[in-house]
Amino acid sequence: MRIAVLGTGAVGCTLAAALAASGHDVTVGTRDVSATMARSQPDRFGNPPFPAWAEDHDAIGVATFAEAADGAEVVVNATGGTASLDALAAAAGDGELADVIVVDVANALDFGSGWPPSLAIANTDSLGEQIQRRFPRARVVKSLNTMNAAVMVDPGSIAGGDHTVFVSGDDADAKATVGDLLREFGWTDIVDLGGIATARGVEMVLPLWLSLTSTLGGPAIQFKVVR
Amino acid sequence: MRIAVLGTGAVGCTLAAALAASGHDVTVGTRDVSATMARSQPDRFGNPPFPAWAEDHDAIGVATFAEAADGAEVVVNATGGTASLDALAAAAGDGELADVIVVDVANALDFGSGWPPSLAIANTDSLGEQIQRRFPRARVVKSLNTMNAAVMVDPGSIAGGDHTVFVSGDDADAKATVGDLLREFGWTDIVDLGGIATARGVEMVLPLWLSLTSTLGGPAIQFKVVR
Numbered sequence: 537m538r539i540a541v542l543g544t545g546a547v548g549c550t551l552a553a554a555l556a557a558s559g560h561d562v563t564v565g566t567r568d569v570s571a572t573m574a575r576s577q578p579d580r581f582g583n584p585p586f587p588a589w590a591e592d593h594d595a596i597g598v599a600t601f602a603e604a605a606d607g608a609e610v611v612v613n614a615t616g617g618t619a620s621l622d623a624l625a626a627a628a629g630d631g632e633l634a635d636v637i638v639v640d641v642a643n644a645l646d647f648g649s650g651w652p653p654s655l656a657i658a659n660t661d662s663l664g665e666q667i668q669r670r671f672p673r674a675r676v677v678k679s680l681n682t683m684n685a686a687v688m689v690d691p692g693s694i695a696g697g698d699h700t701v702f703v704s705g706d707d708a709d710a711k712a713t714v715g716d717l718l719r720e721f722g723w724t725d726i727v728d729l730g731g732i733a734t735a736r737g738v739e740m741v742l743p744l745w746l747s748l749t750s751t752l753g754g755p756a757i758q759f760k761v762v763r
Numbered sequence: 764m765r766i767a768v769l770g771t772g773a774v775g776c777t778l779a780a781a782l783a784a785s786g787h788d789v790t791v792g793t794r795d796v797s798a799t800m801a802r803s804q805p806d807r808f809g810n811p812p813f814p815a816w817a818e819d820h821d822a823i824g825v826a827t828f829a830e831a832a833d834g835a836e837v838v839v840n841a842t843g844g845t846a847s848l849d850a851l852a853a854a855a856g857d858g859e860l861a862d863v864i865v866v867d868v869a870n871a872l873d874f875g876s877g878w879p880p881s882l883a884i885a886n887t888d889s890l891g892e893q894i895q896r897r898f899p900r901a902r903v904v905k906s907l908n909t910m911n912a913a914v915m916v917d918p919g920s921i922a923g924g925d926h927t928v929f930v931s932g933d934d935a936d937a938k939a940t941v942g943d944l945l946r947e948f949g950w951t952d953i954v955d956l957g958g959i960a961t962a963r964g965v966e967m968v969l970p971l972w973l974s975l976t977s978t979l980g981g982p983a984i985q986f987k988v989v990r
Contacts, residue, residue: 649887658886658967660876695989702971729974737971740885744929744964747956752990760987762922763979 537713540565540604542623543614544572544586545579547641547685549593551612554689556596558720563597564590565604565627572598601626610637610713611674617644617663618656621670633674637710639717640664640735641680641688643742652746655739664704664735675710678735679703679718682745684755689721691758699760700725704734727761764940767792767831769850770841771799771813772806774868774912776820778839781916783823785947790824791817792831792854799825828853837864837940838901844871844890845883848897860901864937866944867891867962868907868915870969879973882966891931891962902937905962906930906945909972911982918949918985926987927952931961954988 541552542565549564556562566572566586575585583589590598597604605611605627615623620642624633644663645653657663664678680688680701691697701723705711715726729737741759749755768779769792776791783789793799793813802812810816817825824831832838832854842850847869851860871890872880884890891905907915907928918924928950932938942953956964968986976982 654886659881659970699987699989727975727978729971729978734971734974737974740967740970743886743961743967744956747961747964748954748988751954751956752988757988757990760926760989761975761979761984762926762987763984 537561537609538607539610539612540608540627541612541614542601542604542627543616545614545616546581546583547688548612548614549583549586549589550685550689551614551641552596553593554721555717556593558717563599563604563608565599565601567601567623567626569598569600602629605629605633605636608636610639610717613638613640613642613667615642617642618646620644620663621666624667624671628671633671636674637713638667638671638674638676639680639714640667640676640678643681643739645742652743655742658740659736662733662735662739664732664739668706668732675705675707676732677703677705677707677710677714678732678738679714682738682741683758687756687758691722694756694758695760697722697724699758700727702727702729702738704729704732704738706731725760764788764836765834766790766837766839767835767854768839768841769828769831769854770843772841772843773808773810774915775839775841776810776813776816777912777916778841778868779823780820781948782944783820785944790826790831790835792826792828794828794850794853796825796827829856832856832860832863835863837866837944840865840867840869840894842869844869845873847871847890848893851894851898855898860898863901864940865894865898865901865903866907866941867894867903867905870908870966872969879970882969885967886963889960889962889966891959891966895933895959902932902934903959904930904932904934904937904941905959905965906941909965909968910985914983914985916948921983921985922987924949924951926985927954929954929956929965931956931959931965933958952987
Protein backbone atom coordinates (compact mmCIF):
# COMPACT_ATOMS: atom_id res chain seq x y z
CA MET A 537 0.00 0.00 0.00
CA ARG A 538 0.99 3.60 -0.39
CA ILE A 539 1.45 4.94 3.13
CA ALA A 540 2.36 8.37 4.49
CA VAL A 541 3.80 8.55 7.97
CA LEU A 542 3.43 12.03 9.43
CA GLY A 543 6.10 12.84 11.99
CA THR A 544 9.87 12.44 12.09
CA GLY A 545 10.32 11.52 15.74
CA ALA A 546 11.10 8.07 17.06
CA VAL A 547 7.51 6.87 16.58
CA GLY A 548 7.30 8.05 12.98
CA CYS A 549 10.71 6.68 12.02
CA THR A 550 10.07 3.34 13.71
CA LEU A 551 6.70 2.89 12.02
CA ALA A 552 7.97 4.06 8.63
CA ALA A 553 10.88 1.61 8.71
CA ALA A 554 8.66 -1.30 9.72
CA LEU A 555 6.00 -0.52 7.13
CA ALA A 556 8.67 -0.28 4.42
CA ALA A 557 10.15 -3.57 5.62
CA SER A 558 6.68 -5.09 5.20
CA GLY A 559 6.86 -4.06 1.52
CA HIS A 560 4.80 -0.89 1.54
CA ASP A 561 5.58 2.29 -0.39
CA VAL A 562 6.29 4.68 2.47
CA THR A 563 6.90 8.42 2.55
CA VAL A 564 7.61 10.31 5.73
CA GLY A 565 5.92 13.68 5.98
CA THR A 566 7.25 16.67 7.87
CA ARG A 567 6.30 20.31 8.13
CA ASP A 568 9.53 21.72 6.74
CA VAL A 569 11.73 19.29 4.83
CA SER A 570 14.76 21.60 4.82
CA ALA A 571 14.62 22.14 8.56
CA THR A 572 14.14 18.43 9.20
CA MET A 573 17.09 17.52 6.96
CA ALA A 574 19.26 20.12 8.68
CA ARG A 575 18.94 18.48 12.12
CA SER A 576 22.30 17.42 13.47
CA GLN A 577 21.65 16.65 17.14
CA PRO A 578 20.19 13.49 18.69
CA ASP A 579 16.66 13.93 20.04
CA ARG A 580 16.01 14.16 23.77
CA PHE A 581 15.82 10.37 24.00
CA GLY A 582 19.23 9.98 22.37
CA ASN A 583 17.92 8.81 19.00
CA PRO A 584 20.07 9.87 16.04
CA PRO A 585 18.99 13.00 14.15
CA PHE A 586 16.54 12.42 11.32
CA PRO A 587 19.05 12.86 8.45
CA ALA A 588 21.15 9.98 9.81
CA TRP A 589 18.06 7.80 9.97
CA ALA A 590 17.02 8.87 6.47
CA GLU A 591 20.43 7.95 5.09
CA ASP A 592 20.02 4.46 6.54
CA HIS A 593 16.52 4.19 5.02
CA ASP A 594 17.00 5.57 1.54
CA ALA A 595 14.03 3.71 0.10
CA ILE A 596 11.74 5.86 2.25
CA GLY A 597 10.92 9.26 0.83
CA VAL A 598 10.83 12.46 2.82
CA ALA A 599 8.38 15.16 1.81
CA THR A 600 6.05 17.82 3.13
CA PHE A 601 2.92 16.67 4.93
CA ALA A 602 0.87 17.46 1.80
CA GLU A 603 3.24 15.77 -0.63
CA ALA A 604 3.52 12.68 1.55
CA ALA A 605 -0.25 12.35 1.91
CA ASP A 606 -1.00 13.01 -1.76
CA GLY A 607 -2.29 9.72 -3.15
CA ALA A 608 -1.67 7.78 0.05
CA GLU A 609 -4.23 5.15 0.98
CA VAL A 610 -3.13 5.23 4.60
CA VAL A 611 -1.89 8.22 6.57
CA VAL A 612 -0.28 7.43 9.92
CA ASN A 613 -0.47 10.26 12.42
CA ALA A 614 2.75 9.98 14.39
CA THR A 615 3.02 13.67 15.19
CA GLY A 616 2.83 15.04 18.69
CA GLY A 617 -0.80 14.87 19.77
CA THR A 618 -1.16 18.56 20.48
CA ALA A 619 0.07 19.38 16.95
CA SER A 620 -1.78 16.62 15.13
CA LEU A 621 -4.82 18.55 13.87
CA ASP A 622 -2.56 21.16 12.29
CA ALA A 623 -0.34 18.48 10.74
CA LEU A 624 -3.32 16.65 9.31
CA ALA A 625 -4.78 19.89 7.97
CA ALA A 626 -1.48 20.49 6.18
CA ALA A 627 -1.54 16.92 4.90
CA ALA A 628 -5.10 17.35 3.61
CA GLY A 629 -4.16 20.48 1.67
CA ASP A 630 -7.15 21.45 -0.44
CA GLY A 631 -8.71 18.03 0.08
CA GLU A 632 -10.51 16.43 3.00
CA LEU A 633 -8.55 13.17 3.35
CA ALA A 634 -11.67 11.64 1.81
CA ASP A 635 -11.69 7.84 2.16
CA VAL A 636 -8.14 7.91 3.47
CA ILE A 637 -7.46 5.63 6.41
CA VAL A 638 -5.94 7.80 9.13
CA VAL A 639 -4.18 5.65 11.70
CA ASP A 640 -3.88 7.83 14.78
CA VAL A 641 -1.15 6.57 17.10
CA ALA A 642 -0.64 9.89 18.90
CA ASN A 643 -1.12 11.02 22.48
CA ALA A 644 -1.98 14.61 23.31
CA LEU A 645 0.26 15.07 26.32
CA ASP A 646 0.28 18.33 28.25
CA PHE A 647 3.65 19.03 29.85
CA GLY A 648 2.53 22.42 31.17
CA SER A 649 2.86 21.22 34.77
CA GLY A 650 6.01 19.19 34.19
CA TRP A 651 6.33 15.45 34.73
CA PRO A 652 4.24 13.41 34.61
CA PRO A 653 2.21 15.07 31.85
CA SER A 654 -1.55 15.24 31.98
CA LEU A 655 -3.67 14.81 28.87
CA ALA A 656 -4.59 17.84 26.77
CA ILE A 657 -7.82 16.05 25.79
CA ALA A 658 -9.51 13.55 28.09
CA ASN A 659 -12.57 11.99 29.60
CA THR A 660 -15.40 13.43 27.45
CA ASP A 661 -13.41 13.69 24.22
CA SER A 662 -10.29 12.28 22.61
CA LEU A 663 -7.76 13.14 19.94
CA GLY A 664 -9.11 10.31 17.80
CA GLU A 665 -12.59 11.80 17.91
CA GLN A 666 -11.30 15.31 17.25
CA ILE A 667 -9.51 14.09 14.13
CA GLN A 668 -12.62 12.26 12.95
CA ARG A 669 -14.80 15.34 13.53
CA ARG A 670 -12.31 17.63 11.76
CA PHE A 671 -12.07 15.24 8.77
CA PRO A 672 -15.49 13.59 8.57
CA ARG A 673 -14.70 11.93 5.23
CA ALA A 674 -11.50 10.32 6.52
CA ARG A 675 -11.67 6.89 8.11
CA VAL A 676 -9.91 7.31 11.44
CA VAL A 677 -8.59 4.30 13.34
CA LYS A 678 -6.99 4.81 16.75
CA SER A 679 -4.38 2.21 17.55
CA LEU A 680 -0.92 1.55 18.98
CA ASN A 681 -0.85 4.64 21.23
CA THR A 682 -0.71 2.51 24.39
CA MET A 683 2.92 1.44 24.04
CA ASN A 684 6.48 2.32 23.14
CA ALA A 685 7.43 2.67 19.46
CA ALA A 686 9.77 -0.32 19.51
CA VAL A 687 6.94 -2.52 20.78
CA MET A 688 4.46 -1.24 18.20
CA VAL A 689 6.40 -2.83 15.36
CA ASP A 690 7.90 -5.78 17.23
CA PRO A 691 5.37 -7.16 19.71
CA GLY A 692 7.44 -10.31 20.00
CA SER A 693 10.10 -8.29 21.79
CA ILE A 694 8.04 -8.57 25.00
CA ALA A 695 6.73 -11.85 26.40
CA GLY A 696 6.83 -13.47 22.98
CA GLY A 697 4.12 -11.12 21.76
CA ASP A 698 1.54 -12.40 24.24
CA HIS A 699 -0.18 -9.05 24.85
CA THR A 700 -2.84 -6.84 23.37
CA VAL A 701 -3.25 -4.03 20.86
CA PHE A 702 -6.49 -2.09 20.52
CA VAL A 703 -8.27 -0.60 17.51
CA SER A 704 -11.06 1.98 17.67
CA GLY A 705 -12.91 3.43 14.70
CA ASP A 706 -16.24 3.91 13.01
CA ASP A 707 -15.29 2.22 9.70
CA ALA A 708 -15.10 -1.58 9.80
CA ASP A 709 -13.17 -1.87 6.52
CA ALA A 710 -10.58 0.62 7.72
CA LYS A 711 -10.17 -1.33 10.96
CA ALA A 712 -9.74 -4.53 8.96
CA THR A 713 -6.98 -2.92 6.87
CA VAL A 714 -5.24 -1.67 10.01
CA GLY A 715 -5.59 -5.14 11.46
CA ASP A 716 -3.73 -6.51 8.41
CA LEU A 717 -0.91 -4.01 8.96
CA LEU A 718 -0.75 -4.96 12.64
CA ARG A 719 -0.53 -8.65 11.77
CA GLU A 720 2.37 -7.85 9.44
CA PHE A 721 4.14 -6.45 12.52
CA GLY A 722 3.43 -9.70 14.35
CA TRP A 723 0.36 -8.81 16.38
CA THR A 724 -1.95 -11.67 17.25
CA ASP A 725 -4.25 -10.26 19.97
CA ILE A 726 -6.00 -7.35 18.26
CA VAL A 727 -9.07 -6.19 20.19
CA ASP A 728 -11.65 -4.09 18.34
CA LEU A 729 -13.09 -1.79 21.01
CA GLY A 730 -15.82 -0.32 18.81
CA GLY A 731 -16.35 3.17 17.40
CA ILE A 732 -13.93 6.05 17.50
CA ALA A 733 -15.39 7.26 20.81
CA THR A 734 -13.61 4.31 22.44
CA ALA A 735 -10.37 6.16 21.68
CA ARG A 736 -11.06 7.93 24.98
CA GLY A 737 -10.30 4.75 26.84
CA VAL A 738 -7.00 3.98 25.16
CA GLU A 739 -5.83 7.58 25.36
CA MET A 740 -6.62 7.68 29.08
CA VAL A 741 -4.39 4.66 29.66
CA LEU A 742 -1.30 6.80 29.13
CA PRO A 743 -0.94 8.04 32.72
CA LEU A 744 -0.91 4.45 34.02
CA TRP A 745 1.51 3.43 31.28
CA LEU A 746 3.83 6.31 32.25
CA SER A 747 3.66 5.31 35.93
CA LEU A 748 4.52 1.75 35.00
CA THR A 749 7.53 2.78 32.92
CA SER A 750 8.81 4.65 35.98
CA THR A 751 8.13 1.97 38.55
CA LEU A 752 9.15 -1.01 36.40
CA GLY A 753 12.26 0.60 35.00
CA GLY A 754 11.55 1.39 31.39
CA PRO A 755 9.23 1.40 28.40
CA ALA A 756 9.48 -2.34 27.60
CA ILE A 757 6.11 -3.06 29.18
CA GLN A 758 2.76 -3.85 27.71
CA PHE A 759 -0.83 -4.60 28.66
CA LYS A 760 -2.39 -7.97 28.06
CA VAL A 761 -6.14 -8.28 28.39
CA VAL A 762 -6.65 -11.66 30.06
CA ARG A 763 -10.07 -13.29 29.79
CA MET B 764 -7.39 -7.10 61.73
CA ARG B 765 -10.42 -5.02 62.51
CA ILE B 766 -11.79 -3.85 59.19
CA ALA B 767 -14.72 -1.62 58.25
CA VAL B 768 -16.10 -1.96 54.73
CA LEU B 769 -18.08 1.11 53.76
CA GLY B 770 -20.77 0.38 51.19
CA THR B 771 -23.43 -2.30 50.89
CA GLY B 772 -23.37 -2.81 47.12
CA ALA B 773 -21.85 -5.78 45.33
CA VAL B 774 -18.30 -4.50 45.84
CA GLY B 775 -18.72 -3.91 49.56
CA CYS B 776 -20.44 -7.24 50.17
CA THR B 777 -17.92 -9.18 48.12
CA LEU B 778 -14.94 -7.62 49.88
CA ALA B 779 -16.51 -7.95 53.33
CA ALA B 780 -17.22 -11.65 52.82
CA ALA B 781 -13.72 -12.34 51.53
CA LEU B 782 -12.02 -10.39 54.32
CA ALA B 783 -14.11 -12.24 56.92
CA ALA B 784 -13.24 -15.54 55.24
CA SER B 785 -9.57 -14.56 55.63
CA GLY B 786 -10.20 -14.36 59.39
CA HIS B 787 -10.60 -10.63 59.88
CA ASP B 788 -13.13 -8.94 62.15
CA VAL B 789 -15.33 -7.21 59.59
CA THR B 790 -18.16 -4.72 59.96
CA VAL B 791 -20.06 -3.31 57.01
CA GLY B 792 -20.87 0.38 57.26
CA THR B 793 -23.88 2.06 55.72
CA ARG B 794 -25.47 5.48 55.98
CA ASP B 795 -28.80 4.33 57.38
CA VAL B 796 -28.87 0.84 58.86
CA SER B 797 -32.66 0.68 59.04
CA ALA B 798 -33.06 1.67 55.40
CA THR B 799 -30.38 -0.79 54.31
CA MET B 800 -31.97 -3.63 56.28
CA ALA B 801 -35.39 -2.80 54.81
CA ARG B 802 -34.25 -3.40 51.21
CA SER B 803 -36.25 -6.16 49.56
CA GLN B 804 -35.40 -5.85 45.87
CA PRO B 805 -32.35 -7.13 43.99
CA ASP B 806 -29.98 -4.38 42.87
CA ARG B 807 -29.80 -3.29 39.23
CA PHE B 808 -27.27 -6.05 38.50
CA GLY B 809 -29.58 -8.73 39.92
CA ASN B 810 -27.67 -9.22 43.17
CA PRO B 811 -29.88 -10.18 46.15
CA PRO B 812 -30.92 -7.36 48.49
CA PHE B 813 -28.54 -6.62 51.33
CA PRO B 814 -30.61 -8.23 54.11
CA ALA B 815 -30.50 -11.58 52.30
CA TRP B 816 -26.73 -11.29 52.00
CA ALA B 817 -26.45 -10.25 55.68
CA GLU B 818 -28.46 -13.29 56.77
CA ASP B 819 -25.98 -15.52 54.91
CA HIS B 820 -23.04 -13.72 56.54
CA ASP B 821 -24.13 -13.39 60.15
CA ALA B 822 -20.58 -13.12 61.48
CA ILE B 823 -20.27 -9.77 59.72
CA GLY B 824 -21.72 -6.83 61.61
CA VAL B 825 -23.76 -4.06 60.03
CA ALA B 826 -23.54 -0.59 61.49
CA THR B 827 -23.47 3.09 60.62
CA PHE B 828 -20.40 4.42 58.84
CA ALA B 829 -19.16 5.92 62.12
CA GLU B 830 -19.83 2.82 64.22
CA ALA B 831 -18.19 0.55 61.65
CA ALA B 832 -15.08 2.71 61.42
CA ASP B 833 -14.75 3.23 65.20
CA GLY B 834 -11.62 1.37 66.20
CA ALA B 835 -11.03 -0.11 62.73
CA GLU B 836 -7.41 -0.38 61.61
CA VAL B 837 -8.48 -0.55 57.97
CA VAL B 838 -11.43 1.20 56.35
CA VAL B 839 -12.31 0.00 52.86
CA ASN B 840 -14.07 2.62 50.74
CA ALA B 841 -16.48 0.61 48.60
CA THR B 842 -19.06 3.36 48.28
CA GLY B 843 -19.93 4.99 44.98
CA GLY B 844 -17.07 7.28 44.08
CA THR B 845 -19.17 10.43 43.85
CA ALA B 846 -20.47 9.83 47.41
CA SER B 847 -17.21 8.65 48.95
CA LEU B 848 -16.03 11.87 50.56
CA ASP B 849 -19.34 12.24 52.37
CA ALA B 850 -19.31 8.60 53.44
CA LEU B 851 -15.76 8.91 54.77
CA ALA B 852 -16.63 12.13 56.58
CA ALA B 853 -19.49 10.28 58.28
CA ALA B 854 -17.11 7.43 59.10
CA ALA B 855 -14.57 9.84 60.59
CA GLY B 856 -17.19 11.38 62.86
CA ASP B 857 -15.42 13.74 65.23
CA GLY B 858 -12.06 12.19 64.34
CA GLU B 859 -9.80 12.47 61.32
CA LEU B 860 -9.26 8.79 60.49
CA ALA B 861 -5.81 9.40 61.95
CA ASP B 862 -3.40 6.55 61.13
CA VAL B 863 -6.26 4.52 59.66
CA ILE B 864 -5.47 2.71 56.43
CA VAL B 865 -8.15 3.77 53.94
CA VAL B 866 -8.27 1.34 51.04
CA ASP B 867 -10.02 3.20 48.25
CA VAL B 868 -11.44 0.81 45.67
CA ALA B 869 -14.02 3.25 44.29
CA ASN B 870 -14.51 4.88 40.91
CA ALA B 871 -16.16 8.28 40.59
CA LEU B 872 -18.32 7.59 37.54
CA ASP B 873 -20.49 10.32 36.03
CA PHE B 874 -23.62 8.93 34.39
CA GLY B 875 -24.95 12.39 33.55
CA SER B 876 -24.61 11.72 29.84
CA GLY B 877 -25.75 8.11 30.01
CA TRP B 878 -23.66 5.11 28.98
CA PRO B 879 -20.74 4.86 28.95
CA PRO B 880 -20.10 7.07 31.96
CA SER B 881 -17.29 9.58 32.05
CA LEU B 882 -15.25 10.21 35.17
CA ALA B 883 -16.36 12.84 37.68
CA ILE B 884 -12.68 13.38 38.56
CA ALA B 885 -9.89 12.84 36.03
CA ASN B 886 -6.59 13.77 34.49
CA THR B 887 -5.25 16.39 36.92
CA ASP B 888 -6.80 14.92 40.07
CA SER B 889 -8.24 11.66 41.33
CA LEU B 890 -10.61 10.39 43.98
CA GLY B 891 -7.69 8.81 45.81
CA GLU B 892 -5.94 12.15 46.04
CA GLN B 893 -9.13 13.94 47.09
CA ILE B 894 -9.58 11.48 49.94
CA GLN B 895 -5.96 11.89 51.03
CA ARG B 896 -6.27 15.70 50.95
CA ARG B 897 -9.56 15.65 52.87
CA PHE B 898 -8.08 13.29 55.53
CA PRO B 899 -4.39 14.16 55.67
CA ARG B 900 -3.80 11.97 58.74
CA ALA B 901 -5.32 8.89 57.10
CA ARG B 902 -3.08 6.57 55.09
CA VAL B 903 -4.86 6.19 51.76
CA VAL B 904 -4.08 3.30 49.43
CA LYS B 905 -5.79 3.11 46.07
CA SER B 906 -6.20 -0.42 44.80
CA LEU B 907 -8.54 -2.94 43.16
CA ASN B 908 -10.63 -0.33 41.32
CA THR B 909 -9.56 -1.64 37.91
CA MET B 910 -11.66 -4.79 37.96
CA ASN B 911 -14.93 -6.48 38.79
CA ALA B 912 -15.72 -7.27 42.45
CA ALA B 913 -15.63 -11.04 41.92
CA VAL B 914 -12.12 -10.78 40.50
CA MET B 915 -10.90 -8.55 43.33
CA VAL B 916 -11.26 -11.36 45.86
CA ASP B 917 -10.64 -14.32 43.55
CA PRO B 918 -7.92 -13.47 41.04
CA GLY B 919 -7.55 -17.15 40.26
CA SER B 920 -10.97 -17.06 38.61
CA ILE B 921 -9.36 -15.55 35.49
CA ALA B 922 -6.32 -17.08 33.76
CA GLY B 923 -5.23 -18.80 36.94
CA GLY B 924 -4.56 -15.43 38.56
CA ASP B 925 -1.86 -14.49 36.05
CA HIS B 926 -2.68 -10.77 35.96
CA THR B 927 -1.94 -7.56 37.83
CA VAL B 928 -3.30 -5.48 40.69
CA PHE B 929 -1.99 -1.99 41.42
CA VAL B 930 -1.42 -0.11 44.68
CA SER B 931 -0.89 3.64 44.98
CA GLY B 932 -0.26 5.55 48.17
CA ASP B 933 2.10 7.80 50.08
CA ASP B 934 2.59 5.49 53.10
CA ALA B 935 4.83 2.48 52.51
CA ASP B 936 3.67 0.62 55.63
CA ALA B 937 0.05 1.04 54.64
CA LYS B 938 0.82 -0.31 51.15
CA ALA B 939 2.60 -3.28 52.72
CA THR B 940 -0.46 -4.06 54.86
CA VAL B 941 -2.74 -3.80 51.84
CA GLY B 942 -0.33 -6.06 49.97
CA ASP B 943 -0.77 -8.65 52.73
CA LEU B 944 -4.56 -8.45 52.39
CA LEU B 945 -4.26 -8.83 48.61
CA ARG B 946 -2.04 -11.89 48.99
CA GLU B 947 -4.69 -13.40 51.26
CA PHE B 948 -7.08 -13.07 48.31
CA GLY B 949 -4.56 -14.87 46.11
CA TRP B 950 -2.86 -11.98 44.35
CA THR B 951 0.71 -12.60 43.25
CA ASP B 952 1.46 -9.73 40.83
CA ILE B 953 1.05 -6.61 42.98
CA VAL B 954 2.60 -3.53 41.36
CA ASP B 955 3.36 -0.52 43.56
CA LEU B 956 2.89 2.47 41.28
CA GLY B 957 4.18 5.04 43.75
CA GLY B 958 2.44 7.86 45.60
CA ILE B 959 -1.27 8.55 45.79
CA ALA B 960 -1.05 10.82 42.71
CA THR B 961 -0.64 7.65 40.65
CA ALA B 962 -4.27 6.91 41.49
CA ARG B 963 -4.99 9.11 38.47
CA GLY B 964 -3.65 6.44 36.18
CA VAL B 965 -5.65 3.55 37.61
CA GLU B 966 -8.84 5.59 37.82
CA MET B 967 -8.47 6.65 34.17
CA VAL B 968 -8.31 3.01 33.11
CA LEU B 969 -12.01 2.63 33.77
CA PRO B 970 -13.24 3.81 30.36
CA LEU B 971 -11.07 1.20 28.62
CA TRP B 972 -12.18 -1.47 31.09
CA LEU B 973 -15.82 -0.61 30.40
CA SER B 974 -15.23 -0.79 26.63
CA LEU B 975 -13.61 -4.17 27.05
CA THR B 976 -16.49 -5.56 29.11
CA SER B 977 -18.79 -4.55 26.28
CA THR B 978 -16.70 -5.84 23.41
CA LEU B 979 -15.50 -9.03 25.10
CA GLY B 980 -18.85 -9.96 26.56
CA GLY B 981 -18.65 -9.34 30.28
CA PRO B 982 -16.73 -8.28 33.36
CA ALA B 983 -14.52 -11.37 33.65
CA ILE B 984 -11.53 -9.60 32.15
CA GLN B 985 -8.35 -8.27 33.65
CA PHE B 986 -5.16 -6.45 32.77
CA LYS B 987 -1.81 -8.12 33.02
CA VAL B 988 1.28 -5.96 32.82
CA VAL B 989 3.74 -7.98 30.76
CA ARG B 990 7.43 -7.09 30.98
